[in-house]
Amino acid sequence: MRKWIAAALAAAVIVSPVPAHAAEEPVGRYIVTFRDGAPDLLTGRLLRQFRSFPGYLTEMTAAQARRVAADPSVRHVEVDRKVALTGTQKNPTWGLDRIDQRSRSLSHGYRPSADGDSVHAYVIDTGIRTSHRQFGGRAESGYDFVDGDVDADDCDGHGTHVAGTIGGSSYGVAKKAKLVAVRVLNCDGEGWISDIIDGIDWVTANAELPAVANMSLGGGYSPALDWAVENSIAAGITYVVAAGNEDSDARMSSPADVPAAVTVAATDSRDRRASFSNYGKGVDLFAPGVGIRSSVATSDTATAKYSGTSMAAPHVAGAAALILDAHPSYTPAQVQAKLIANATKGKVTDRAGTPDRLLYVPAPPKAPVIATGQTPQAAVGVPYSTRLSLAAARRGSWKLDSGRLPAGLSLSGSGVISGTPEVPGRYTATVRFTDYVPQAVTKRVVIPVVADLPVIRTEVLPDLISEVAFEQRFELADSRDGVWTLASGELPAGLSLSTDGLLSGLSAGQPGASYTFTIRFTDVWNQVAVRTYTLTAR
Missing domain, CATH: 3.30.70.80 (Peptidase S8 propeptide/proteinase inhibitor I9)
Structure with a gap:
C-alpha cells in the first residue's frame, strides 16, 4: 500500500x-x-x-x-459529488423508552443493559458541540476535514443531535460512551464524498477499540465510499449507517448498501415505518426516528426534535456501544449479529419488504455474585497471590470497599490480591466488584497472616521450694496470641499451667526431687513450639 x-x-x-x-x-x-x-x-x-x-x-x-x-x-x-444529511425535518417528539421493551405500551422509563463507558463512538457528521452539558466532558474533537484542522466544532447542529442520541446524559442510549467528532459535512449539512472517505480513513487509523462509528449521511451509490467503510470494518470498528430518507430501496445508496455495516431504517411512535424512510432487504434494523429530542449546537443546553433515519441510526450506534461495553472483544460481525438477535420481531408495519426487526436494548443482567469463600492463609515475608472470583464471568472491576488488607498486599482491578505480607495478624476487609452495567456487589474476606514458627524464649526455670508459692510465666521470642498447654510429663504436685503461659502454685514437691515435662505453645495459625524443662525441688 x-x-x-x-x-x-x-x-x-x-x-x-x-x-x-x-x-x-x-x-x-x-x-x-x-x-x-x-x-x-x-x-x-x-x-x-x-x-x-x-x-x-x-x-x-x-x-x-x-x-x-x-x-x-x-x-x-x-x-x-456532494452528499447531504439523511434528513432533519422537525416533527413532534417521543422518547427513548420504546427500545428497552417489547411492547408499544410505553413504561415511561429507560434502563439500559450497560452505560458504554469503555467504548469510543465516532460521529462522522457535521461535528459536535463538545461543550454541551449533555456530554459532561466526554465529547472531543477528532479532526475537521471541511476546514482541515483539529477543531471539529458543529455549526449545523446535526452532528450534536446524533451524538446526543448515542451518548447524551438525558437523551443517549449509551450514557457514558466517549464521543469523538469527525467533521466531514459543512454548516449546510453537505460535504464531498472525498472528505467523507478521508474521515473514515482517519477513524480507521486512529480509533480506540472497542469502537463504533455512526454515519447519518448518504446519497447515491459510491463504490469508493463503500470500500472505505468495508476497510474500516475490517479494522475492527462497528459501523452503523442511516438507510436514507428517499422512501426507496436502501441498497441504492452508499454507505447504506454495505452488508457488513448495520443499516437502520426509521419508525414512528406507532411502530410504523416512517413515511420518508428507505427500506428493503438490505436494512438490518428499524429504530425510532420520528420526533426525536436531543442536543443541538446553538448553546450548551439547547435541544430540539428532529426526524429522519439520521435519528434512527444513533439509537442503534448507542446500542452497539452497550454490546461492546459488555463484550469488548466482539468483532463488528458479532455486534451486528447480536443487535439482530436482540431485536423485537413482529411489530413494525408498512415495512415494504424490510425485515421486521425493531431495535431492542435488553434489561441489565442480574447482579453479579462473588463466589470466593475463604481466602488462603499468608505468611510474613512470603510472596502471596490469590484471585477473587465470580459465580459467572462478567466484565467489571474490583476495589477495596472498607477495612484493610495486610500491609504489603494490594487488590488489583482484575481481582488479584498480591504482594508480600509484612506484619502477622488476622485482617478483615470488604471488597467490591462493579460490573459494566454498572451494578455492584460486596463481600467480606478474611486473610490470616502468620509469622515465622513461634519460639519459646524462656530457657530455664528457677528451683522449686517446697511449701513456698511458685510463679513463672513462659515467654515467646515475639508477641502473638495463642494457647499454652502441657505436652508431656507431669508437673510437681500443687503446680498448674494456665492457657496464657503462667506456671504457678504451692508446691508439695519433695526436696531433691526433679520433675521433667514439655510445654507446648500453639498460636492462632496452629503453628506449634515446644520446649522441655527440668524443675528441681529443694
Whole structure:
C-alpha cells in the first residue's frame, strides 16, 4: 500500500494526452480507485491520496475520466459529488423508552443493559458541540476535514443531535460512551464524498477499540465510499449507517448498501415505518426516528426534535456501544449479529419488504455474585497471590470497599490480591466488584497472616521450694496470641499451667526431687513450639 502511494505521487506530473478542443471541456472532481497491484497512473491534477485503498482524488475532464476508466488496472471512476444529511425535518417528539421493551405500551422509563463507558463512538457528521452539558466532558474533537484542522466544532447542529442520541446524559442510549467528532459535512449539512472517505480513513487509523462509528449521511451509490467503510470494518470498528430518507430501496445508496455495516431504517411512535424512510432487504434494523429530542449546537443546553433515519441510526450506534461495553472483544460481525438477535420481531408495519426487526436494548443482567469463600492463609515475608472470583464471568472491576488488607498486599482491578505480607495478624476487609452495567456487589474476606514458627524464649526455670508459692510465666521470642498447654510429663504436685503461659502454685514437691515435662505453645495459625524443662525441688 505504501509502495503504491509513493509511486502514484512520483507520477503526479504525468498527464494523458488530450486533444486541443478538450481544453474547453469543464473540469470536475473524480475519485479513481485501482485494482490490487495497479500500475502508476494519474490523469489530471492530483488533489488527494486515499489511505485505506489504492485511489486518489483528481480534477479532470469527462473525456479524461472515460479514458482512465477504460484502463484495465482501474477498478472504478466516479464523480466526487456532494452528499447531504439523511434528513432533519422537525416533527413532534417521543422518547427513548420504546427500545428497552417489547411492547408499544410505553413504561415511561429507560434502563439500559450497560452505560458504554469503555467504548469510543465516532460521529462522522457535521461535528459536535463538545461543550454541551449533555456530554459532561466526554465529547472531543477528532479532526475537521471541511476546514482541515483539529477543531471539529458543529455549526449545523446535526452532528450534536446524533451524538446526543448515542451518548447524551438525558437523551443517549449509551450514557457514558466517549464521543469523538469527525467533521466531514459543512454548516449546510453537505460535504464531498472525498472528505467523507478521508474521515473514515482517519477513524480507521486512529480509533480506540472497542469502537463504533455512526454515519447519518448518504446519497447515491459510491463504490469508493463503500470500500472505505468495508476497510474500516475490517479494522475492527462497528459501523452503523442511516438507510436514507428517499422512501426507496436502501441498497441504492452508499454507505447504506454495505452488508457488513448495520443499516437502520426509521419508525414512528406507532411502530410504523416512517413515511420518508428507505427500506428493503438490505436494512438490518428499524429504530425510532420520528420526533426525536436531543442536543443541538446553538448553546450548551439547547435541544430540539428532529426526524429522519439520521435519528434512527444513533439509537442503534448507542446500542452497539452497550454490546461492546459488555463484550469488548466482539468483532463488528458479532455486534451486528447480536443487535439482530436482540431485536423485537413482529411489530413494525408498512415495512415494504424490510425485515421486521425493531431495535431492542435488553434489561441489565442480574447482579453479579462473588463466589470466593475463604481466602488462603499468608505468611510474613512470603510472596502471596490469590484471585477473587465470580459465580459467572462478567466484565467489571474490583476495589477495596472498607477495612484493610495486610500491609504489603494490594487488590488489583482484575481481582488479584498480591504482594508480600509484612506484619502477622488476622485482617478483615470488604471488597467490591462493579460490573459494566454498572451494578455492584460486596463481600467480606478474611486473610490470616502468620509469622515465622513461634519460639519459646524462656530457657530455664528457677528451683522449686517446697511449701513456698511458685510463679513463672513462659515467654515467646515475639508477641502473638495463642494457647499454652502441657505436652508431656507431669508437673510437681500443687503446680498448674494456665492457657496464657503462667506456671504457678504451692508446691508439695519433695526436696531433691526433679520433675521433667514439655510445654507446648500453639498460636492462632496452629503453628506449634515446644520446649522441655527440668524443675528441681529443694
